Amino acid sequence: MNEPFVRSGNRHRPLSEARARAARFAGALQDLGIGHGDRYAIVMRNEISYLEANLGAAAIGAVPVPVNWHWTGTDLEHLLTDSGSKVAVVHSDLIPAVEAHMPPGMRIVEAGVPAEIREVYGLGDVPLTGRHPVMDDLIDQTEPAVATDQAPPLAVIYTSGTTGLAKGILRDPVRPEAVPGMMRSLSDLFGLQPGYTTVLPAPLYHSAPNINMISAAALGMNIIIMPRFDAEEFLRLVDRYHVDSVQMVPTMFVRMLRLPKEVRDKYDVSSLKSVVHAAAPCPPDVKRAMIDWFGPIVKEYYGGSEGGAWVQCTTEEWLAHPGTVGKPAGGAAIRILGPDRQELPVGETGVIYGRPADYWPDFTYLNDDAKRREIDGGDGFITVGDVGRVDEDGYLYLSDRLNDMVISGGVNIYPAEIEACLLRLEGVKDAAVFGIPDPEMGESLAAHVELVPGAKVTADDVRGHVQRSLARYKVPKVVVFEERLPREDTGKLFKRRLKEKYRPAEGNA
Known part of the structure; x- marks a missing residue:
């Protein structure tokens, strides 16, 4: 070898x-x-x-x-x-x-x-x-x-700070007896095996790519580090080095699918045995297109840097439950809790709490134990601030970030649904929807939209598209076109940078 x-x-x-x-x-x-x-x-x-x-x-x-x-x-x-x-x-x-x-x-x-x-x-x-x-x-x-x-102790990973200053996740050392279980789980999750070749296309300062890198090195794998993700270069590397496994984010899928078909067809990706994605919601049409291209090897997981992967989803499971991010695996567990911290029935939307597998170490936020207590749901369950529901088969579906939820006239609105709708409008490349102060309704909706170069889309086009697809109260009141939305390479969107434009001036609050 x-x-x-x-x-x-x-x-x-x-x-x-x-x-x-x-x-x-x-x-x-x-x-x-x-x-x-x-x-x-x-x-x-x-x-x-x-x-x-x-x-x-x-x-x-x-x-x-x-x-x-x-x-x-x-x-x-x-x-x-x-x-x-x-x-x-x-x-x-x-x-x-x-x-x-x-x-x-x-x-x-x-x-x-x-x-x-x-x-x-x-x-x-x-x-x-x-x-x-x-x-x-x-x-x-x-x-x-x-x-x-x-x-x-494991690396201190700082959260992205999408809604405020980043928090450092200070994790306990992994107990020696827990190491085999953790390695088995990570190997299964990321599709890692000795002798395999993996590409690292995402920034290594993020938790999952960092753990993927360290695990691959521990297993003696071939490691190809991309200095910066480029869709065609990624395909070239897979073809040339017969890459077996890769961990990606949905933004990368979108960029690869935008390549002309003749470019995509130049490269042989049949060596791939595992393509796992996480970090941001994946639009269903994008995921289906990746499955059609790469085959039934596209896996997904959901969790957080604080608690690892709570749920996982194979291609077959996703096709049977479109839109899901998976069901608990490896000893992890999920609860959906209401405002009173009581568990909600199947199908009802609430805050997602997860309990990591036994091998995953406990943690606190560096210099902020109070913030750690805020996310505690008891019995080992924590939340990373997402909202969702569980179906009768135990599969989890995400609705939005709790901090992103908009309450307009007493009605809860989940911007992720509106963003997904806008991405289906021809000419729209990216969209961010969030709540802004409204003297009558408490909050109203603003949509900041990034267009495909050369596209001709108006604010009325945006509102009309949403009105034809969703309830009237989900139509954005304000539509702003941006040259570029502030996203990380992982696809995480910094909405706080957009929201700052709507904050009342000092003395007028």
């Missing part, structure tokens, strides 16, 4: 070499004062050094804190301070932002920006700053760390 490898752009490295470099980087972290339980931030884009920086934690029981490298200003300052990270590993071009917002006493380790990152982001030449120790130099100069036998 060929030696497992990790690849990014045109760079190819044996996985054994990446592990050895990670061990030496762990030694360098120790020299910088990082010990068991200490946290260090990773402010990098997707590339091989990201894997090595992340793997370095395990040897010394430290805790990596993956950082959304897009963040600046208040968001970045909050994370770097709130996490208590002693060190930040940062790509050279991102260093000025980190320097401007890092707390006193934090150290920076500089990671050079490789050619593939410079190319896909159009960065040109990015020289080292010369102000901080360089990751590659530290690896070359440092002896491997002596591995600790203490189990490290």
